Amino acid sequence: MPAEKKSQQEIIRKRMTFRVRRWLKHELKKPVNIPEDLRKGAVVCEAINKLCPKLIEEFDADPKNVIAQTANWKKINAALVKCAVTPSELPNAVKAAKGESDMHVLFLVYKLSNRAKTLRVAPESVVKKIANKEARIRKRFELKKERKTEALRERTMGAIRAAKYNRKYKKDRKKRIMLHRKAEKKGNFYVPPEPKLAFVMRLRGVNGVPPKQRKILQLFRLRQIHNAVFVRLTKPTLNMLKVIEPYVAIGYPSVRTIRALLVKRGYAKINGQRIPLTSNKVIARALGRYKIKTLDDLIWQIVTIGRHFAKCNRFLWPFKMNSPRGGYKKSKLRHFVEGGAAGNRMGMINRLIRRCL
CATH class of the missing domain: 3.30.1390.20 (Ribosomal protein L30/L7)
Known part of the structure:
Protein backbone atom coordinates (compact mmCIF):
# COMPACT_ATOMS: atom_id res chain seq x y z
CA MET A 1 0.00 0.00 0.00
CA PRO A 2 2.75 2.59 0.78
CA ALA A 3 4.47 1.79 -2.56
CA GLU A 4 1.20 2.35 -4.45
CA LYS A 5 0.64 5.63 -2.63
CA LYS A 6 4.19 6.74 -3.44
CA SER A 7 3.74 5.91 -7.12
CA GLN A 8 0.47 7.89 -7.23
CA GLN A 9 2.20 10.93 -5.69
CA GLU A 10 4.99 10.62 -8.25
CA ILE A 11 2.45 10.60 -11.10
CA ILE A 12 0.71 13.70 -9.68
CA ARG A 13 4.05 15.51 -9.30
CA LYS A 14 5.03 14.76 -12.90
CA ARG A 15 1.70 16.03 -14.22
CA MET A 16 1.94 19.22 -12.18
CA THR A 17 5.55 19.78 -13.28
CA PHE A 18 4.56 19.39 -16.96
CA ARG A 19 1.64 21.81 -16.57
CA VAL A 20 3.72 24.44 -14.69
CA ARG A 21 6.65 24.23 -17.15
CA ARG A 22 4.32 24.68 -20.14
CA TRP A 23 2.49 27.61 -18.51
CA LEU A 24 5.71 29.44 -17.52
CA LYS A 25 7.18 28.93 -20.99
CA HIS A 26 4.01 30.40 -22.53
CA GLU A 27 3.95 33.39 -20.16
CA LEU A 28 7.69 34.23 -20.04
CA LYS A 29 8.59 33.10 -23.59
CA LYS A 30 11.60 31.13 -22.33
CA PRO A 31 12.27 27.60 -21.02
CA VAL A 32 12.26 27.08 -17.26
CA ASN A 33 14.13 24.48 -15.21
CA ILE A 34 11.99 22.99 -12.41
CA PRO A 35 12.62 23.07 -9.46
CA GLU A 36 15.94 25.01 -9.73
CA ASP A 37 14.46 28.19 -11.23
CA LEU A 38 11.50 28.11 -8.86
CA ARG A 39 13.83 28.13 -5.84
CA LYS A 40 15.39 31.41 -6.98
CA GLY A 41 11.99 33.10 -7.00
CA ALA A 42 12.76 35.41 -9.94
CA VAL A 43 10.73 33.30 -12.39
CA VAL A 44 7.72 33.32 -10.05
CA CYS A 45 8.02 37.12 -9.62
CA GLU A 46 8.02 37.61 -13.40
CA ALA A 47 5.00 35.32 -13.81
CA ILE A 48 3.05 37.21 -11.11
CA ASN A 49 3.87 40.55 -12.78
CA LYS A 50 2.57 39.15 -16.06
CA LEU A 51 -0.73 38.24 -14.40
CA CYS A 52 -1.00 41.44 -12.33
CA PRO A 53 1.35 44.18 -13.64
CA LYS A 54 3.65 46.00 -11.17
CA LEU A 55 2.52 43.84 -8.23
CA ILE A 56 6.17 43.12 -7.36
CA GLU A 57 8.09 46.24 -8.37
CA GLU A 58 11.62 45.28 -7.24
CA PHE A 59 13.13 41.81 -7.07
CA ASP A 60 16.51 40.21 -7.69
CA ALA A 61 16.43 38.81 -11.26
CA ASP A 62 19.59 36.76 -10.73
CA PRO A 63 20.03 35.88 -7.03
CA LYS A 64 23.50 34.57 -6.19
CA ASN A 65 22.83 33.06 -2.76
CA VAL A 66 20.13 31.76 -0.47
CA ILE A 67 19.69 35.15 1.23
CA ALA A 68 18.74 36.83 -2.04
CA GLN A 69 16.43 33.94 -2.94
CA THR A 70 14.74 34.23 0.49
CA ALA A 71 14.21 37.98 -0.09
CA ASN A 72 12.49 37.18 -3.41
CA TRP A 73 10.17 34.67 -1.77
CA LYS A 74 9.26 37.09 0.98
CA LYS A 75 8.18 39.59 -1.68
CA ILE A 76 6.21 36.85 -3.48
CA ASN A 77 4.36 35.92 -0.26
CA ALA A 78 3.59 39.59 0.54
CA ALA A 79 2.23 40.16 -3.00
CA LEU A 80 0.04 37.05 -2.97
CA VAL A 81 -1.43 38.02 0.41
CA LYS A 82 -2.63 41.25 -1.24
CA CYS A 83 -4.37 39.08 -3.87
CA ALA A 84 -6.35 37.28 -1.10
CA VAL A 85 -4.31 34.07 -1.24
CA THR A 86 -4.66 32.22 2.06
CA PRO A 87 -1.41 32.49 4.10
CA SER A 88 -1.49 28.75 4.82
CA GLU A 89 -1.11 28.09 1.07
CA LEU A 90 2.15 30.09 0.92
CA PRO A 91 5.48 28.32 1.52
CA ASN A 92 8.04 29.38 4.10
CA ALA A 93 10.47 31.78 2.40
CA VAL A 94 13.64 30.21 3.84
CA LYS A 95 12.55 26.63 3.10
CA ALA A 96 11.49 27.57 -0.44
CA ALA A 97 14.89 29.17 -1.09
CA LYS A 98 16.78 26.17 0.32
CA GLY A 99 14.70 23.68 -1.68
CA GLU A 100 13.13 22.05 1.40
CA SER A 101 9.57 22.66 0.19
CA ASP A 102 9.77 22.11 -3.56
CA MET A 103 6.42 20.29 -3.66
CA HIS A 104 4.71 23.18 -1.84
CA VAL A 105 6.22 25.71 -4.29
CA LEU A 106 5.21 23.58 -7.27
CA PHE A 107 1.64 23.33 -6.00
CA LEU A 108 1.50 27.12 -5.43
CA VAL A 109 2.63 27.89 -9.01
CA TYR A 110 0.19 25.26 -10.28
CA LYS A 111 -2.66 27.08 -8.50
CA LEU A 112 -1.45 30.41 -9.94
CA SER A 113 -1.65 28.92 -13.44
CA ASN A 114 -5.30 28.02 -12.73
CA ARG A 115 -5.97 31.59 -11.50
CA ALA A 116 -4.23 33.26 -14.45
CA LYS A 117 -7.30 35.32 -15.36
CA THR A 118 -8.57 36.04 -11.82
CA LEU A 119 -5.37 37.10 -9.98
CA ARG A 120 -6.08 40.69 -8.92
CA VAL A 121 -5.34 42.86 -5.89
CA ALA A 122 -8.18 42.25 -3.44
CA PRO A 123 -9.83 44.93 -1.27
CA GLU A 124 -8.19 45.53 2.09
CA SER A 125 -11.28 44.32 3.94
CA VAL A 126 -11.08 40.92 2.20
CA VAL A 127 -7.37 40.61 3.02
CA LYS A 128 -8.06 41.48 6.68
CA LYS A 129 -10.91 39.00 6.84
CA ILE A 130 -8.68 36.19 5.52
CA ALA A 131 -5.87 37.18 7.91
CA ASN A 132 -8.25 37.16 10.90
CA LYS A 133 -9.61 33.77 9.88
CA GLU A 134 -6.09 32.37 9.59
CA ALA A 135 -5.21 33.82 13.00
CA ARG A 136 -8.25 32.16 14.57
CA ILE A 137 -7.41 28.82 12.96
CA ARG A 138 -3.78 29.10 14.11
CA LYS A 139 -4.85 30.02 17.65
CA ARG A 140 -7.29 27.09 17.76
CA PHE A 141 -4.60 24.73 16.50
CA GLU A 142 -2.08 25.98 19.08
CA LEU A 143 -4.67 25.65 21.85
CA LYS A 144 -5.46 22.09 20.75
CA LYS A 145 -1.76 21.25 20.65
CA GLU A 146 -1.26 22.78 24.10
CA ARG A 147 -4.18 20.77 25.52
CA LYS A 148 -2.81 17.59 23.97
CA THR A 149 0.62 18.25 25.50
CA GLU A 150 -0.96 19.00 28.88
CA ALA A 151 -3.05 15.81 28.73
CA LEU A 152 0.05 13.77 27.90
CA ARG A 153 1.93 15.37 30.80
CA GLU A 154 -0.98 14.68 33.18
CA ARG A 155 -1.16 11.03 32.07
CA THR A 156 2.57 10.62 32.58
CA MET A 157 2.47 12.21 36.02
CA GLY A 158 -0.60 10.12 36.92
CA ALA A 159 1.21 6.92 35.94
CA ILE A 160 4.24 7.93 38.04
CA ARG A 161 2.04 8.66 41.08
CA ALA A 162 0.13 5.39 40.61
CA ALA A 163 3.40 3.45 40.56
CA LYS A 164 4.52 5.27 43.74
CA TYR A 165 1.27 4.38 45.54
CA ASN A 166 1.50 0.74 44.43
CA ARG A 167 5.04 0.53 45.82
CA LYS A 168 3.80 1.91 49.16
CA TYR A 169 0.87 -0.57 49.29
CA LYS A 170 3.25 -3.43 48.53
CA LYS A 171 5.75 -2.24 51.15
CA ASP A 172 3.04 -2.03 53.86
CA ARG A 173 1.77 -5.51 52.98
CA LYS A 174 5.28 -6.97 53.17
CA LYS A 175 5.88 -5.22 56.49
CA ARG A 176 2.73 -6.76 58.03
CA ILE A 177 3.69 -10.23 56.79
CA MET A 178 7.22 -9.82 58.19
CA LEU A 179 5.89 -8.73 61.59
CA HIS A 180 3.52 -11.74 61.68
CA ARG A 181 6.37 -14.13 60.91
CA LYS A 182 8.69 -12.49 63.42
CA ALA A 183 6.03 -12.84 66.16
CA GLU A 184 5.39 -16.51 65.25
CA LYS A 185 9.10 -17.29 65.50
CA LYS A 186 9.20 -15.96 69.05
CA GLY A 187 5.91 -17.67 69.95
CA ASN A 188 4.06 -14.37 70.26
CA PHE A 189 1.06 -12.83 68.53
CA TYR A 190 1.15 -9.84 66.24
CA VAL A 191 -1.77 -7.48 66.84
CA PRO A 192 -2.25 -5.21 63.82
CA PRO A 193 -3.22 -1.56 64.40
CA GLU A 194 -6.91 -0.80 64.65
CA PRO A 195 -8.48 0.07 61.28
CA LYS A 196 -9.22 3.72 60.57
Whole structure:
Protein backbone atom coordinates (compact mmCIF):
# COMPACT_ATOMS: atom_id res chain seq x y z
CA MET A 1 0.00 0.00 0.00
CA PRO A 2 2.75 2.59 0.78
CA ALA A 3 4.47 1.79 -2.56
CA GLU A 4 1.20 2.35 -4.45
CA LYS A 5 0.64 5.63 -2.63
CA LYS A 6 4.19 6.74 -3.44
CA SER A 7 3.74 5.91 -7.12
CA GLN A 8 0.47 7.89 -7.23
CA GLN A 9 2.20 10.93 -5.69
CA GLU A 10 4.99 10.62 -8.25
CA ILE A 11 2.45 10.60 -11.10
CA ILE A 12 0.71 13.70 -9.68
CA ARG A 13 4.05 15.51 -9.30
CA LYS A 14 5.03 14.76 -12.90
CA ARG A 15 1.70 16.03 -14.22
CA MET A 16 1.94 19.22 -12.18
CA THR A 17 5.55 19.78 -13.28
CA PHE A 18 4.56 19.39 -16.96
CA ARG A 19 1.64 21.81 -16.57
CA VAL A 20 3.72 24.44 -14.69
CA ARG A 21 6.65 24.23 -17.15
CA ARG A 22 4.32 24.68 -20.14
CA TRP A 23 2.49 27.61 -18.51
CA LEU A 24 5.71 29.44 -17.52
CA LYS A 25 7.18 28.93 -20.99
CA HIS A 26 4.01 30.40 -22.53
CA GLU A 27 3.95 33.39 -20.16
CA LEU A 28 7.69 34.23 -20.04
CA LYS A 29 8.59 33.10 -23.59
CA LYS A 30 11.60 31.13 -22.33
CA PRO A 31 12.27 27.60 -21.02
CA VAL A 32 12.26 27.08 -17.26
CA ASN A 33 14.13 24.48 -15.21
CA ILE A 34 11.99 22.99 -12.41
CA PRO A 35 12.62 23.07 -9.46
CA GLU A 36 15.94 25.01 -9.73
CA ASP A 37 14.46 28.19 -11.23
CA LEU A 38 11.50 28.11 -8.86
CA ARG A 39 13.83 28.13 -5.84
CA LYS A 40 15.39 31.41 -6.98
CA GLY A 41 11.99 33.10 -7.00
CA ALA A 42 12.76 35.41 -9.94
CA VAL A 43 10.73 33.30 -12.39
CA VAL A 44 7.72 33.32 -10.05
CA CYS A 45 8.02 37.12 -9.62
CA GLU A 46 8.02 37.61 -13.40
CA ALA A 47 5.00 35.32 -13.81
CA ILE A 48 3.05 37.21 -11.11
CA ASN A 49 3.87 40.55 -12.78
CA LYS A 50 2.57 39.15 -16.06
CA LEU A 51 -0.73 38.24 -14.40
CA CYS A 52 -1.00 41.44 -12.33
CA PRO A 53 1.35 44.18 -13.64
CA LYS A 54 3.65 46.00 -11.17
CA LEU A 55 2.52 43.84 -8.23
CA ILE A 56 6.17 43.12 -7.36
CA GLU A 57 8.09 46.24 -8.37
CA GLU A 58 11.62 45.28 -7.24
CA PHE A 59 13.13 41.81 -7.07
CA ASP A 60 16.51 40.21 -7.69
CA ALA A 61 16.43 38.81 -11.26
CA ASP A 62 19.59 36.76 -10.73
CA PRO A 63 20.03 35.88 -7.03
CA LYS A 64 23.50 34.57 -6.19
CA ASN A 65 22.83 33.06 -2.76
CA VAL A 66 20.13 31.76 -0.47
CA ILE A 67 19.69 35.15 1.23
CA ALA A 68 18.74 36.83 -2.04
CA GLN A 69 16.43 33.94 -2.94
CA THR A 70 14.74 34.23 0.49
CA ALA A 71 14.21 37.98 -0.09
CA ASN A 72 12.49 37.18 -3.41
CA TRP A 73 10.17 34.67 -1.77
CA LYS A 74 9.26 37.09 0.98
CA LYS A 75 8.18 39.59 -1.68
CA ILE A 76 6.21 36.85 -3.48
CA ASN A 77 4.36 35.92 -0.26
CA ALA A 78 3.59 39.59 0.54
CA ALA A 79 2.23 40.16 -3.00
CA LEU A 80 0.04 37.05 -2.97
CA VAL A 81 -1.43 38.02 0.41
CA LYS A 82 -2.63 41.25 -1.24
CA CYS A 83 -4.37 39.08 -3.87
CA ALA A 84 -6.35 37.28 -1.10
CA VAL A 85 -4.31 34.07 -1.24
CA THR A 86 -4.66 32.22 2.06
CA PRO A 87 -1.41 32.49 4.10
CA SER A 88 -1.49 28.75 4.82
CA GLU A 89 -1.11 28.09 1.07
CA LEU A 90 2.15 30.09 0.92
CA PRO A 91 5.48 28.32 1.52
CA ASN A 92 8.04 29.38 4.10
CA ALA A 93 10.47 31.78 2.40
CA VAL A 94 13.64 30.21 3.84
CA LYS A 95 12.55 26.63 3.10
CA ALA A 96 11.49 27.57 -0.44
CA ALA A 97 14.89 29.17 -1.09
CA LYS A 98 16.78 26.17 0.32
CA GLY A 99 14.70 23.68 -1.68
CA GLU A 100 13.13 22.05 1.40
CA SER A 101 9.57 22.66 0.19
CA ASP A 102 9.77 22.11 -3.56
CA MET A 103 6.42 20.29 -3.66
CA HIS A 104 4.71 23.18 -1.84
CA VAL A 105 6.22 25.71 -4.29
CA LEU A 106 5.21 23.58 -7.27
CA PHE A 107 1.64 23.33 -6.00
CA LEU A 108 1.50 27.12 -5.43
CA VAL A 109 2.63 27.89 -9.01
CA TYR A 110 0.19 25.26 -10.28
CA LYS A 111 -2.66 27.08 -8.50
CA LEU A 112 -1.45 30.41 -9.94
CA SER A 113 -1.65 28.92 -13.44
CA ASN A 114 -5.30 28.02 -12.73
CA ARG A 115 -5.97 31.59 -11.50
CA ALA A 116 -4.23 33.26 -14.45
CA LYS A 117 -7.30 35.32 -15.36
CA THR A 118 -8.57 36.04 -11.82
CA LEU A 119 -5.37 37.10 -9.98
CA ARG A 120 -6.08 40.69 -8.92
CA VAL A 121 -5.34 42.86 -5.89
CA ALA A 122 -8.18 42.25 -3.44
CA PRO A 123 -9.83 44.93 -1.27
CA GLU A 124 -8.19 45.53 2.09
CA SER A 125 -11.28 44.32 3.94
CA VAL A 126 -11.08 40.92 2.20
CA VAL A 127 -7.37 40.61 3.02
CA LYS A 128 -8.06 41.48 6.68
CA LYS A 129 -10.91 39.00 6.84
CA ILE A 130 -8.68 36.19 5.52
CA ALA A 131 -5.87 37.18 7.91
CA ASN A 132 -8.25 37.16 10.90
CA LYS A 133 -9.61 33.77 9.88
CA GLU A 134 -6.09 32.37 9.59
CA ALA A 135 -5.21 33.82 13.00
CA ARG A 136 -8.25 32.16 14.57
CA ILE A 137 -7.41 28.82 12.96
CA ARG A 138 -3.78 29.10 14.11
CA LYS A 139 -4.85 30.02 17.65
CA ARG A 140 -7.29 27.09 17.76
CA PHE A 141 -4.60 24.73 16.50
CA GLU A 142 -2.08 25.98 19.08
CA LEU A 143 -4.67 25.65 21.85
CA LYS A 144 -5.46 22.09 20.75
CA LYS A 145 -1.76 21.25 20.65
CA GLU A 146 -1.26 22.78 24.10
CA ARG A 147 -4.18 20.77 25.52
CA LYS A 148 -2.81 17.59 23.97
CA THR A 149 0.62 18.25 25.50
CA GLU A 150 -0.96 19.00 28.88
CA ALA A 151 -3.05 15.81 28.73
CA LEU A 152 0.05 13.77 27.90
CA ARG A 153 1.93 15.37 30.80
CA GLU A 154 -0.98 14.68 33.18
CA ARG A 155 -1.16 11.03 32.07
CA THR A 156 2.57 10.62 32.58
CA MET A 157 2.47 12.21 36.02
CA GLY A 158 -0.60 10.12 36.92
CA ALA A 159 1.21 6.92 35.94
CA ILE A 160 4.24 7.93 38.04
CA ARG A 161 2.04 8.66 41.08
CA ALA A 162 0.13 5.39 40.61
CA ALA A 163 3.40 3.45 40.56
CA LYS A 164 4.52 5.27 43.74
CA TYR A 165 1.27 4.38 45.54
CA ASN A 166 1.50 0.74 44.43
CA ARG A 167 5.04 0.53 45.82
CA LYS A 168 3.80 1.91 49.16
CA TYR A 169 0.87 -0.57 49.29
CA LYS A 170 3.25 -3.43 48.53
CA LYS A 171 5.75 -2.24 51.15
CA ASP A 172 3.04 -2.03 53.86
CA ARG A 173 1.77 -5.51 52.98
CA LYS A 174 5.28 -6.97 53.17
CA LYS A 175 5.88 -5.22 56.49
CA ARG A 176 2.73 -6.76 58.03
CA ILE A 177 3.69 -10.23 56.79
CA MET A 178 7.22 -9.82 58.19
CA LEU A 179 5.89 -8.73 61.59
CA HIS A 180 3.52 -11.74 61.68
CA ARG A 181 6.37 -14.13 60.91
CA LYS A 182 8.69 -12.49 63.42
CA ALA A 183 6.03 -12.84 66.16
CA GLU A 184 5.39 -16.51 65.25
CA LYS A 185 9.10 -17.29 65.50
CA LYS A 186 9.20 -15.96 69.05
CA GLY A 187 5.91 -17.67 69.95
CA ASN A 188 4.06 -14.37 70.26
CA PHE A 189 1.06 -12.83 68.53
CA TYR A 190 1.15 -9.84 66.24
CA VAL A 191 -1.77 -7.48 66.84
CA PRO A 192 -2.25 -5.21 63.82
CA PRO A 193 -3.22 -1.56 64.40
CA GLU A 194 -6.91 -0.80 64.65
CA PRO A 195 -8.48 0.07 61.28
CA LYS A 196 -9.22 3.72 60.57
CA LEU A 197 -11.63 3.25 57.68
CA ALA A 198 -14.96 1.43 57.51
CA PHE A 199 -17.42 0.73 54.72
CA VAL A 200 -21.03 0.99 55.88
CA MET A 201 -23.99 -0.26 53.81
CA ARG A 202 -27.64 0.11 54.83
CA LEU A 203 -29.59 -3.17 54.83
CA ARG A 204 -33.09 -2.16 55.89
CA GLY A 205 -35.60 0.37 54.66
CA VAL A 206 -37.67 2.92 56.57
CA ASN A 207 -40.11 0.49 58.14
CA GLY A 208 -39.15 -0.66 61.61
CA VAL A 209 -36.30 1.84 62.11
CA PRO A 210 -36.70 3.96 65.29
CA PRO A 211 -36.37 7.77 64.99
CA LYS A 212 -32.99 7.91 66.75
CA GLN A 213 -31.42 5.31 64.46
CA ARG A 214 -33.06 6.97 61.43
CA LYS A 215 -31.41 10.30 62.28
CA ILE A 216 -27.99 8.67 62.56
CA LEU A 217 -28.49 6.89 59.21
CA GLN A 218 -29.36 10.22 57.60
CA LEU A 219 -26.31 11.76 59.24
CA PHE A 220 -24.18 9.12 57.50
CA ARG A 221 -26.05 9.86 54.22
CA LEU A 222 -27.61 6.38 54.25
CA ARG A 223 -31.08 7.52 53.21
CA GLN A 224 -32.09 4.48 51.12
CA ILE A 225 -31.69 0.74 51.32
CA HIS A 226 -28.33 -0.49 49.92
CA ASN A 227 -26.79 2.99 50.13
CA ALA A 228 -23.17 2.78 51.24
CA VAL A 229 -20.45 5.23 52.34
CA PHE A 230 -16.91 5.33 53.69
CA VAL A 231 -16.67 6.31 57.37
CA ARG A 232 -13.63 7.46 59.31
CA LEU A 233 -13.47 5.47 62.55
CA THR A 234 -13.22 7.75 65.55
CA LYS A 235 -14.74 7.50 69.02
CA PRO A 236 -17.95 9.41 68.09
CA THR A 237 -18.46 7.48 64.82
CA LEU A 238 -17.83 4.14 66.56
CA ASN A 239 -20.50 4.97 69.15
CA MET A 240 -22.97 5.91 66.42
CA LEU A 241 -22.19 2.75 64.43
CA LYS A 242 -22.95 0.65 67.54
CA VAL A 243 -26.41 2.25 67.72
CA ILE A 244 -27.27 1.52 64.06
CA GLU A 245 -25.47 -1.85 63.91
CA PRO A 246 -28.70 -3.93 63.44
CA TYR A 247 -29.57 -1.93 60.31
CA VAL A 248 -26.23 -1.83 58.47
CA ALA A 249 -23.36 -4.03 57.30
CA ILE A 250 -19.97 -2.77 58.47
CA GLY A 251 -16.49 -3.85 57.42
CA TYR A 252 -12.97 -2.85 56.56
CA PRO A 253 -12.45 -2.78 52.74
CA SER A 254 -9.17 -3.55 50.98
CA VAL A 255 -7.44 -1.34 48.43
CA ARG A 256 -8.60 -3.61 45.61
CA THR A 257 -12.22 -3.37 46.79
CA ILE A 258 -12.07 0.43 47.10
CA ARG A 259 -10.71 0.68 43.56
CA ALA A 260 -13.47 -1.59 42.23
CA LEU A 261 -16.11 0.48 44.06
CA LEU A 262 -14.88 3.77 42.57
CA VAL A 263 -14.49 2.34 39.07
CA LYS A 264 -17.84 0.53 38.91
CA ARG A 265 -20.07 2.50 41.29
CA GLY A 266 -18.22 5.79 41.76
CA TYR A 267 -20.16 9.03 41.28
CA ALA A 268 -19.15 12.59 42.13
CA LYS A 269 -21.29 15.25 43.74
CA ILE A 270 -20.69 18.50 41.85
CA ASN A 271 -23.12 21.42 42.26
CA GLY A 272 -25.74 19.03 43.58
CA GLN A 273 -25.49 16.81 40.49
CA ARG A 274 -24.58 13.12 40.36
CA ILE A 275 -21.78 12.80 37.79
CA PRO A 276 -20.05 9.47 36.99
CA LEU A 277 -16.29 9.19 37.52
CA THR A 278 -15.58 8.40 33.87
CA SER A 279 -12.32 10.37 33.66
CA ASN A 280 -9.70 12.04 35.80
CA LYS A 281 -10.91 15.46 34.58
CA VAL A 282 -13.94 15.23 36.89
CA ILE A 283 -11.66 14.64 39.88
CA ALA A 284 -9.10 17.28 38.87
CA ARG A 285 -11.79 19.93 38.35
CA ALA A 286 -13.23 19.47 41.85
CA LEU A 287 -10.19 18.44 43.93
CA GLY A 288 -7.26 19.73 41.86
CA ARG A 289 -6.56 22.53 44.34
CA TYR A 290 -5.78 19.84 46.95
CA LYS A 291 -3.35 18.13 44.50
CA ILE A 292 -5.84 15.29 43.96
CA LYS A 293 -6.01 14.93 40.19
CA THR A 294 -6.37 11.22 39.44
CA LEU A 295 -8.30 8.20 40.67
CA ASP A 296 -5.14 6.86 42.33
CA ASP A 297 -4.79 10.09 44.35
CA LEU A 298 -8.41 9.73 45.48
CA ILE A 299 -7.91 6.08 46.47
CA TRP A 300 -4.75 6.99 48.41
CA GLN A 301 -6.59 9.67 50.41
CA ILE A 302 -9.40 7.23 51.26
CA VAL A 303 -7.20 4.23 52.12
CA THR A 304 -4.78 6.16 54.32
CA ILE A 305 -7.38 8.58 55.77
CA GLY A 306 -5.31 11.38 54.33
CA ARG A 307 -5.31 15.06 55.10
CA HIS A 308 -8.17 15.74 52.67
CA PHE A 309 -10.25 12.63 53.44
CA ALA A 310 -13.30 14.66 54.51
CA LYS A 311 -13.29 16.65 51.25
CA CYS A 312 -12.86 13.46 49.19
CA ASN A 313 -15.67 11.71 51.06
CA ARG A 314 -18.01 14.69 50.56
CA PHE A 315 -17.02 14.74 46.89
CA LEU A 316 -18.21 11.13 46.48
CA TRP A 317 -21.94 10.52 46.12
CA PRO A 318 -23.17 7.67 48.40
CA PHE A 319 -22.76 4.36 46.58
CA LYS A 320 -25.95 2.80 45.27
CA MET A 321 -25.28 -0.93 45.60
CA ASN A 322 -27.24 -3.82 44.13
CA SER A 323 -28.79 -6.61 46.15
CA PRO A 324 -26.10 -9.29 46.67
CA ARG A 325 -26.01 -12.04 44.06
CA GLY A 326 -27.47 -15.18 45.62
CA GLY A 327 -29.22 -13.12 48.30
CA TYR A 328 -28.51 -12.98 52.02
CA LYS A 329 -27.68 -16.32 53.65
CA LYS A 330 -30.33 -16.50 56.36
CA SER A 331 -31.75 -13.14 57.30
CA LYS A 332 -30.47 -9.59 57.26
CA LEU A 333 -32.33 -9.05 60.54
CA ARG A 334 -29.80 -11.25 62.37
CA HIS A 335 -26.27 -10.31 63.32
CA PHE A 336 -23.40 -11.55 61.20
CA VAL A 337 -22.03 -13.72 64.04
CA GLU A 338 -25.44 -15.47 64.16
CA GLY A 339 -25.35 -16.25 60.46
CA GLY A 340 -27.17 -13.10 59.34
CA ALA A 341 -25.98 -10.03 57.44
CA ALA A 342 -26.11 -7.10 59.88
CA GLY A 343 -23.26 -5.89 62.04
CA ASN A 344 -19.51 -5.79 61.75
CA ARG A 345 -17.99 -8.45 59.50
CA MET A 346 -14.48 -6.90 59.48
CA GLY A 347 -12.42 -7.98 56.41
CA MET A 348 -15.18 -10.27 55.12
CA ILE A 349 -17.05 -7.17 53.87
CA ASN A 350 -14.99 -7.51 50.66
CA ARG A 351 -16.94 -10.64 49.65
CA LEU A 352 -20.26 -8.89 50.20
CA ILE A 353 -19.13 -5.85 48.17
CA ARG A 354 -18.05 -8.03 45.24
CA ARG A 355 -21.49 -9.68 45.26
CA CYS A 356 -23.22 -6.28 45.34
CA LEU A 357 -21.23 -4.63 42.52
